[in-house]
Amino acid sequence: MKVAYLGPVGSYSYEAAKRYFDKDQELVACDTIDDVFEAVEENEVEFGVVPVENSIEGSVSTTLDYLLKSQVYIEKEIILKVEHYLCAKEEKKQILTIASHPQAFSQCHDYLRKNFKQAKLIQVSSTSYAARLCAEGEVDGAICSPFAAEQNNLKILAGPINQDNNYTRFFVITKSPNFKKGDKxxxxxxxxxxxxxxxxxxxxxxxxxxxxxxxxxxxxxxxxxxxxxxxxxxxxxxxxxxxxxxxxxxxxxxxxxxxxxxxxxxxxxxx
Amino acid sequence: MKVAYLGPVGSYSYEAAKRYFDKDQELVACDTIDDVFEAVEENEVEFGVVPVENSIEGSVSTTLDYLLKSQVYIEKEIILKVEHYLCAKEEKKQILTIASHPQAFSQCHDYLRKNFKQAKLIQVSSTSYAARLCAEGEVDGAICSPFAAEQNNLKILAGPINQDNNYTRFFVITKSPNFKKGDKxxxxxxxxxxxxxxxxxxxxxxxxxxxxxxxxxxxxxxxxxxxxxxxxxxxxxxxxxxxxxxxxxxxxxxxxxxxxxxxxxxxxxxx
CATH class of the missing domain: 3.30.70.260 (ACT domain)
Incomplete structure (x- = not known):
């Protein structure tokens, strides 16, 4: 059974998929929310995992628009706590450039202003992509999840460094309306x-x-x-x-x- | 008088600011929505321009959160039609890499699949940044507004190439509640x-x-x-x-x- 998610590996959607599905499922990374919905609609995969609210990786409105126009149903809701960490390849190297998603920079604004006022902030499209750039040596540091840090063999230097307790909601979507009751x-x-x-x-x-x-x-x-x-x-x-x-x-x-x-x-x- | 906006030059927020303020105002580019609100709150500028709904450049939720916690008022609403164009430095060069914001890629999905199925899509944090990367020769093409194309001396190859009629709402924010009535x-x-x-x-x-x-x-x-x-x-x-x-x-x-x-x-x- 295949499960499509908003990639890359190490993204919050990947983490959400890992929380719900067991190891036997094949997880398929998609570049965009559109691609996840299309993979489900065209039967390429049985399930999809997309962010729906307060995500730092993609637009909620894209997901809402697809829920309106697609023939898919919600199978499950997964809520993840979003915590940002400053990560790097080595522990002692001076941090002059930091990559992350604009919203992650926004959520870590106070910490960055206090500790890395001189660092150059490189805005990229996702925190997991920032982690990959850091692993490839393109930037000195990345602000990302511990999960993305682990996936890219980065060390955690500090964190959580974000201001608010942030949560992101994900939906597991599927084509068959097979509603299952739980506790909540x-x-x-x-x-x-x-x-x-x-x-x-x-x-x-x-x-x-x-x-x-x-x-x-x-x-x-x-x-x-x-x-x-x-x-x-x-x-x-x-x-x-x-x-x-x-x-x-x-x-x-x-x-x-x-x-x-x-x-x-x-x-x-x-x- | 100074006006802060979500930058860089050529962004939709810049375009919105240009629609409302006349040439005498000094426009100040900010990296994040947070910075715009702070500049207004700390009296560094008199006005700020931020996206509030269906933006492709930043999170609506960031703006809503700041409207809740900041001491600022809405002075004006500006609605812009969002249209994406494929742009490049020269007209005939083969397009192998295209940069844009993930949501712009999403909105131009059908056009790209039909015409540039083999091109590598580079996700960046804003369409105006994509235009700048293209102007600097880092990518062959950018999907951006005609405004961003003009700011970066790019030629428009095709467009509008997005599927929907998309609109983005912006608020002009200020510290003094000086409400002015208009037609609507x-x-x-x-x-x-x-x-x-x-x-x-x-x-x-x-x-x-x-x-x-x-x-x-x-x-x-x-x-x-x-x-x-x-x-x-x-x-x-x-x-x-x-x-x-x-x-x-x-x-x-x-x-x-x-x-x-x-x-x-x-x-x-x-x-």
């Missing part, structure tokens, strides 16, 4: 409403009526007509619960567009 | 609710009561206690309208946290 479950849907005041409010009234808690709501332009929006909503609960299934039936009837993305359980980070 | 106005707020079913619904009931249309709603973790959320909401209308000001007063009273980010008019892209 969520159900994700997309719907559109008429473009007039109060139409979103009327849909939320349905969730309120069935005592359902929304854990996420996000609006995005529908890209059909200007002013039309689609809403991405996550609710607590599994589709086999009566409140959930009844509420979804009414939402589907009262919205102009409706799509069930999946009902799934969540893997939380080790604390 | 919006008001942006942040609020938190209690973490229990129906609490968001109760707040939205207020907007419904005053006939206000929400153009955007997005939830984000509050980063205080797990399970607490803040909501970013944009509504149509200006704070001097009675329905708007009355609704905001009630929302402020019924929420656990409330912040008025600004009331501002919108600059739409030339069509």
């Amino acid at each position: 479950n969520k159900t994700s849907i997309i719907f559109s409403t008429y473009d007039k005041p109060g139409s979103l409010y009327k849909i939320l009234a349905i969730f309120n009526l069935y005592d359902l808690n929304l854990t996420k709501i996000e609006s995005r332009p529908a890209k059909t007509n200007l002013g039309e929006y689609v809403f991405f909503v996550d609710i607590e609960g599994f589709v086999d619960e009566e409140d959930v299934s009844d509420a979804l039936k009414v939402v589907q009837r009262k919205s102009t567009f409706f799509k069930l993305l999946g009902s799934y359980s969540v893997i939380l980070p080790d604390e | 106005n919006k008001t942006s707020i942040i609020f938190s609710t209690y973490d229990k079913p129906g609490s968001l619904y109760k707040i939205l009931a207020i907007f419904n009561l005053y006939d206000l249309n929400l153009t955007k709603i997005e939830s984000r973790p509050a980063k205080t206690n797990l399970g607490e959320y803040v909501f970013f909401v944009d509504i149509e209308g200006f704070v001097d309208e009675e329905d708007v000001s009355d609704a905001l007063k009630v929302v402020q009273r019924k929420s656990t946290f409330f912040k008025l980010l600004g009331s501002y008019s919108v600059i739409l892209p030339d069509e």
Whole structure:
């Protein structure tokens, strides 16, 4: 069985895939989120692993757009704690150039300003690519995950050096809607409403009526007509619960567009 | 007067700044969104220009987080149409390596697959940086804006080559809340609710009561206690309208946290 993920080896998506799938699965690195979705849709792989929120490796909006237009379902949610470390090939070498993703630099801003004010920061497209550049000797240091450091035989010099406790959510996607219940479950849907005041409010009234808690709501332009929006909503609960299934039936009837993305359980980070 | 923007020269933020400010303003390039907010907060510049939605240059979430924690206000919204072009130094040279931002590659996926299936794609941190690399001869081609091509003396070989009509929203931020009304106005707020079913619904009931249309709603973790959320909401209308000001007063009273980010008019892209 093959699993596509947003590469390269050592990326957070790779780490998420390793958390969920056992060793027998063949992991296939993809260059972009698009490629992961396409590999799943075209049956080249059975599963895909993509970042969906607060990622430092790719755009959440790309994932949301593909969830809207692709025929795939959410199989599982994986939450990883994102911690950045300063890594290098040798421990004593002076650090004059540091590579990382712009958002990782952003999250390590205070540490860098205090300790490496003179260093040249090289912005690259992912923290795992930064680790590879460092391993190849192109830069003196990389800001990356311990996982990426290990994959590239780098030593950890300091960390975690980021300011906030950051978490990234990943979805495992697949073509067959084979929803499995776990301890902590969520159900994700997309719907559109008429473009007039109060139409979103009327849909939320349905969730309120069935005592359902929304854990996420996000609006995005529908890209059909200007002013039309689609809403991405996550609710607590599994589709086999009566409140959930009844509420979804009414939402589907009262919205102009409706799509069930999946009902799934969540893997939380080790604390 | 100085204006900080997310650089480098030729970036979409630069283009947005050029649309709003006249030639007399000194534009200051910043490496990160953090630096733009800090320059404004520490009075090094009077205004800042940052991407806020669907950007291909930086994380929206970084901007949202800073709007939450910084003492800045929104002065103006600028919407730019994002169109990608394939550019190079000379017209006839064979294109074997192409640099761009991962999201730009993603948006030009069909064109690249059809025309440059064999080319090596080099992922860099911004489309304007890709243009600079191309100008320096490091890569054969760059996918960037016509603006970045011009700034780097590149020739446009093809385009627009992206699939969707893409728009990016920018905010002009400043420290003094000097709200100016225009033709098409919006008001942006942040609020938190209690973490229990129906609490968001109760707040939205207020907007419904005053006939206000929400153009955007997005939830984000509050980063205080797990399970607490803040909501970013944009509504149509200006704070001097009675329905708007009355609704905001009630929302402020019924929420656990409330912040008025600004009331501002919108600059739409030339069509």
